[in-house]
Amino acid sequence: MLEDLKKQVLEANLELPKRNLVIYTWGNVSAIDRKTGLVVIKPSGVPYEDLKLEDFPVLDLEGNKIEGKLNPSSDTLTHLELYKAFPGIGGIVHTHSPWCTIWAQAGKPIPVLGTTHADYFYGEIPVTRKLTAQEIVNEYEKNTGNVIVETFKNLDPNNVPGVLVSGHGPFNWGENAHQAVENAVIMETVARMAYYTQTLSREANPLDSHLLDKHFLRKHGANAYYGQNTKEQK
Numbered sequence: 597m598l599e600d601l602k603k604q605v606l607e608a609n610l611e612l613p614k615r616n617l618v619i620y621t622w623g624n625v626s627a628i629d630r631k632t633g634l635v636v637i638k639p640s641g642v643p644y645e646d647l648k649l650e651d652f653p654v655l656d657l658e659g660n661k662i663e664g665k666l667n668p669s670s671d672t673l674t675h676l677e678l679y680k681a682f683p684g685i686g687g688i689v690h691t692h693s694p695w696c697t698i699w700a701q702a703g704k705p706i707p708v709l710g711t712t713h714a715d716y717f718y719g720e721i722p723v724t725r726k727l728t729a730q731e732i733v734n735e736y737e738k739n740t741g742n743v744i745v746e747t748f749k750n751l752d753p754n755n756v757p758g759v760l761v762s763g764h765g766p767f768n769w770g771e772n773a774h775q776a777v778e779n780a781v782i783m784e785t786v787a788r789m790a791y792y793t794q795t796l797s798r799e800a801n802p803l804d805s806h807l808l809d810k811h812f813l814r815k816h817g818a819n820a821y822y823g824q825n826t827k828e829q830k
């Protein structure tokens with residue numbers, strides 16, 4: 597089981613440079629086994645081309661290292677806070693992919709300007725508030741996770757599988773590491789499309805809520821709570 601999880605996380609990490617989401621050793625992917633609560637994450641600072649299965653640190657949700665010689669990613673505590681707060685997710689990815697990072701640095705959420713976005717994210721892609729000086733100085737990575745969880749207090753992370761950390765970059769998640777990376781690739785594409793849409797037309801408006809429902813629901817099923825609009829449709 598743990599070996600399968602390591603294989604999944606290795607493959608998902610190798611997708612990041614392949615999909616042009618990272619350069620050098622930027623970014624990281626992790627996954628969790630919900631039965632044991634064990635997390636496998638990319639080792640810190642290792643070039644993607646040098647990653648080997650035996651390199652992957654294994655931790656518990658409190659951050660105690662169970663296995664692995666190398667140090668876990670510097671973003672580990674952020675991943676762990678998200679696994680604790682979002683029980684439905686099985687994999688997380690963080691990158692500095694350029695288009696999402698541009699929106700994160702501008703401190704702006706990505707509006708739903710088209711059906712491509714609506715197929716994967718039920719609403720705008722939110723941006724967190726900035727961390728306070730205190731939150732940066734003390735437990736920065738843990739607080740980065742906390743500010744993401746705070747951003748989702750009225751949002752379902754299963755319906756919006758990503759966020760922009762203000763001044764930093766994107767975090768995405770999914771049922772497993774592969775789906776988390778797929779959501780990261782899609783969010784990077786949507787970020788670029790939204791940037792150019794707004795450049796072309798300052799009047800570009802967020803999608804009509806019925807169209808948003810239609811596109812998101814037909815892909816993700818009508819069981820989850822999607823807000824007032826969907827209830828009106830029933």
Ligand SMILES: O=C(CO)[C@@H](O)[C@H](O)COP(=O)(O)O
Pocket residue numbers: 621622623624638639640641642668669670671690691
């Ligand atoms: O967000 C950051 C740095 O700001 C990280 O994503 C690094 O880019 C990768 O760190 P490791 O996972 O190698 O520790």
